[in-house]
Amino acid sequence: MKSEIITINVAQTAKTMSFLAALISSLIAVIGIVSLAAGVETTIAFSYIISITVNSNGGKLFLFLCLPVLTFAATYISVAIFCIAYNFVAKKTGGIAFQTKLQ
Secondary structure, eight states: OEEEEOOOOHHHHHHHHHHHHHHHHHHHHHHHHHHHHTTOOOOEEEESSSEEEEOSHHHHHHHHHHHHHHHHHHHHHHHHHHHHHHHHHHHHHOOEEEEOOOO
C-alpha cells in the first residue's frame, strides 16, 4: 500500500522529539554530575542554537542541571521550524511517499 506524508503536526512532533532529546540529555547530565563529584576535570559547553561555556565548578554544576531544559527548548524550536518548512514544501511537491506491506 502506497502512503504519503502531506502534513506533520508541528506541536506534537516538536514536543515528542524535545522530550526524547531532554531524556537523553538528562542521562548525560547525570554522568557529568557524577564525574564532577568524583573530581574528574571536565569541560562543559552547550552548543546547539546558542553557545554557553563555563569554567568554574559551580557553573559546570548549574549547566549540567539546566542541560535538559536547554536541550528541550532548543530541540523544540528546531523541530518546529523543520515541520513548518516541511508542511510548506509538501504542499508544493506532494510530500514524502513510501510503500507499506500488509502481513
